[in-house]
Amino acid sequence: MRVDIVGAGPAGLGLAIQLLHGANGSSPNVHIWERAPAPHSTPCGEGILDTHLALIPGVDHGHHVRSRIRQVRVDGPAPPTLILRCRASVLNREAWIPALAHKAQNLGATIHWSKGVSAAGVAHLPGDVVVGADGPSSRVAQFLHAPRQMVPALQAHVNAPAQDPASLTFVWRPDEGMEYGWVFPRGDGASVGLLGPHGPENRRRVLTLAKRQGLDASGASFQAWPIPVGGRLVQRGRYCLVGDAAGAANPLTKAGIAPGLLQASMLARLILEGRADQFQRRFRTSMLWPARAEAAWDALRRRGPEMWKRAPWPSRSALALTGGAVRRLALATILRNGFRPGLVRDYARVAVGLRDAVRYGW
Numbered sequence: 001m002r003v004d005i006v007g008a009g010p011a012g013l014g015l016a017i018q019l020l021h022g023a024n025g026s027s028p029n030v031h032i033w034e035r036a037p038a039p040h041s042t043p044c045g046e047g048i049l050d051t052h053l054a055l056i057p058g059v060d061h062g063h064h065v066r067s068r069i070r071q072v073r074v075d076g077p078a079p080p081t082l083i084l085r086c087r088a089s090v091l092n093r094e095a096w097i098p099a100l101a102h103k104a105q106n107l108g109a110t111i112h113w114s115k116g117v118s119a120a121g122v123a124h125l126p127g128d129v130v131v132g133a134d135g136p137s138s139r140v141a142q143f144l145h146a147p148r149q150m151v152p153a154l155q156a157h158v159n160a161p162a163q164d165p166a167s168l169t170f171v172w173r174p175d176e177g178m179e180y181g182w183v184f185p186r187g188d189g190a191s192v193g194l195l196g197p198h199g200p201e202n203r204r205r206v207l208t209l210a211k212r213q214g215l216d217a218s219g220a221s222f223q224a225w226p227i228p229v230g231g232r233l234v235q236r237g238r239y240c241l242v243g244d245a246a247g248a249a250n251p252l253t254k255a256g257i258a259p260g261l262l263q264a265s266m267l268a269r270l271i272l273e274g275r276a277d278q279f280q281r282r283f284r285t286s287m288l289w290p291a292r293a294e295a296a297w298d299a300l301r302r303r304g305p306e307m308w309k310r311a312p313w314p315s316r317s318a319l320a321l322t323g324g325a326v327r328r329l330a331l332a333t334i335l336r337n338g339f340r341p342g343l344v345r346d347y348a349r350v351a352v353g354l355r356d357a358v359r360y361g362w
Contacts, residue, residue: 004031004131005030006132009042009135010096010100011242011243013097013104014056016030017059017100018056018264019272022057031109031127034111035115043153043224044256045182046093046257047088047091047255047257052262053089064091064093065090066185069087088168091257119140134245146246147231150228150229151254152226155191155206157191158190158217159189159216160189160216161185161190162190181205190210194206207220228247231247233280246260270282299342300347300350330347
């Protein structure tokens, strides 16, 4: 079997490594088509759970870590701050992606550098399976007419260490025009960003967020990029999509690395089992995209900052939430706010969504 992968980013290289690692004489013939002349990184927060890094076997990821993370903080417009315990890493993608490319080649993948594939050229690739892993501007997605929503993001690299180098911080301050922001430690620096277009007002908000976190943002360099979300079509015939090409970013957190690797892992298993044609069905029934929790989160935000203050958030890790814990959360909501079925439903969905958002990547 031949597999053609368009794009040598984390999802495409992760798929190739999983297809070829540990194969016993029956590994597919893997070709990767990349328009860049060499491995390269793109703008990204670079955070990922250690369990997701483990999806790519045979790579010493520890050599490419900027910061080790032990918890995620979710800061709203008023206390309390929700703490989610986890084990995660902030990667140095400039070194990590070349290491993935080197591993894929050592396992037998053929990488065609400086060989971009146009939307029209997708149909001429000879693979039994053709995989689009070519990012937000995916030519394979264009060929399939796969709809996705593009969410703009703006991020600054700050040359000052984070106050807490073992914590990721997510921020929701709608009263300040910040629907979603983040602070990721990067060794001797930090990444500070928010969802929104590149412009003077959002640059000011990013610098304000950095200052609030005790970071000196003088001389910060800015990056802007689109985050594809809401993808629903990931497979048609022999053609498949993974990662940003599929619009696979987590709808709650807009993270893309972990969902892309989880998708690649799912597709690799199906290809090796000769069932790649079931990828679309498996995708639709998976828990990688807690869309209902996203809708609930939006509903709570529309109720205003007061809802955050009155939210009975769990004091323990959302990773440990169980059905019983969600029922207790619903009961606490009733006691605090009176019986309002829509509010109970939304709080419960957000609690489960936060659990899954951490489990499936921020």
